[in-house]
Amino acid sequence: MLTVGVDIGGTSVRAGVVDAAGSVLDTARTPTPSGVAPLEQAIAATVGQLARRHPVSAVGLAVAGFVTSDRRSVRFAPHLAWRGTPVADRMTEVLGMPVVLEHDANAAALAEYRFGAARGARVAVLVALGTGIGGALLIDGQVFRGAHGVAPELGHLRLVPGGRPCPCGKYGCWERYCSGTALSTTAVELLARNPGRASLLARESSRDPGWVTGQRVAGAARDGDPIALQAMAELARWLGEGLALVADVYDPEVVVIGGGVSESAPLFLDDAREHYASVITGTGHRPLARIRTAQLGDQAGIVGSAALARDLATTLAESRTDLAPGAG
Numbered sequence: 001m002l003t004v005g006v007d008i009g010g011t012s013v014r015a016g017v018v019d020a021a022g023s024v025l026d027t028a029r030t031p032t033p034s035g036v037a038p039l040e041q042a043i044a045a046t047v048g049q050l051a052r053r054h055p056v057s058a059v060g061l062a063v064a065g066f067v068t069s070d071r072r073s074v075r076f077a078p079h080l081a082w083r084g085t086p087v088a089d090r091m092t093e094v095l096g097m098p099v100v101l102e103h104d105a106n107a108a109a110l111a112e113y114r115f116g117a118a119r120g121a122r123v124a125v126l127v128a129l130g131t132g133i134g135g136a137l138l139i140d141g142q143v144f145r146g147a148h149g150v151a152p153e154l155g156h157l158r159l160v161p162g163g164r165p166c167p168c169g170k171y172g173c174w175e176r177y178c179s180g181t182a183l184s185t186t187a188v189e190l191l192a193r194n195p196g197r198a199s200l201l202a203r204e205s206s207r208d209p210g211w212v213t214g215q216r217v218a219g220a221a222r223d224g225d226p227i228a229l230q231a232m233a234e235l236a237r238w239l240g241e242g243l244a245l246v247a248d249v250y251d252p253e254v255v256v257i258g259g260g261v262s263e264s265a266p267l268f269l270d271d272a273r274e275h276y277a278s279v280i281t282g283t284g285h286r287p288l289a290r291i292r293t294a295q296l297g298d299q300a301g302i303v304g305s306a307a308l309a310r311d312l313a314t315t316l317a318e319s320r321t322d323l324a325p326g327a328g
């Protein structure tokens with residue numbers, strides 16, 4: 001059985017045909033438009049490209065937003081047009097095949113549990129470091145959603161009371177200190193405190209203050225830039241601090257670090273592990289979670305949502321068999 005997984009972000013709609021082993025066989029993508037109707041048309045067109053080339057049976061949508069517990073509607077998505085929208089039912093009607101929704105971090109965590117770095121873990125946490133922080137918790141392979149389908153919002157745990165302002169309205173959220181955006185902010189602050197220090201970041205930012213992005217800070221760190229290395233050390237410290245808090249609450253067997261920032265993991269992950277181990281409650285007297293980088297990269301959302309679509313298609317097929325005349 002082949003299914004389609006669609007990762008719907010604020011920049012692009014990325015779709016892939018996925019088989020039962022989690023392999024992505026074909027892909028298509030399009031820019032993410034604004035407005036509900038254009039967005040749904042873009043999804044339909046992207047899935048349609050793949051459906052014309054492969055015999056697909058169901059579709060999973062990975063959405064960066066709040067998805068209801070029944071995985072049928074989007075309550076809110078900060079970078080998309082849906083607000084309290086029954087997306088699954090509408091797209092099922094448009095596409096003519098079953099559609100299921102999932103939060104993008106949950107979809108990525110499921111992919112890593114079934115096919116990647118969290119395979120077989122009884123309790124697993126995914127921390128996706130990107131523009132912000134996405135989080136997911138799996139218990140025996142099942143997503144923990146909370147009472148209203150929005151848990152866990154790990155990126156908005158407050159690590160620094162009165163700290164950096166966050167778009168969520170709070171101050172000192174974890175993602176303001178540990179994300180691609182945070183890496184840029186930290187570098188800019190360090191440059192302001194060290195105006196005379198020799199640095200590629202200093203030279204380039206003096207010409208264009210907007211030049212300092214998280215990606216460029218990571219690149220400069222790989223080249224040995226002292227300011228960039230200091231910013232990366234700060235990210236490692238805050239990652240370890242946040243992971244210790246997460247471990248105190250959930251006691252996971254495995255923590256998977258994903259998202260775009262994880263591509264620079266060799267620059268910060270060992271330091272983050274050390275800091276995590278030093279500040280966790282009961283340090284030295286309890287097992288520590290294995291902290292691993294994601295294996296599926298930016299295809300995790302596609303693979304995970306396609307796997308959920310396969311589960312839905314299988315369930316529907318079994319129910320039709322049970323209801324068939326003479327069944328049983």
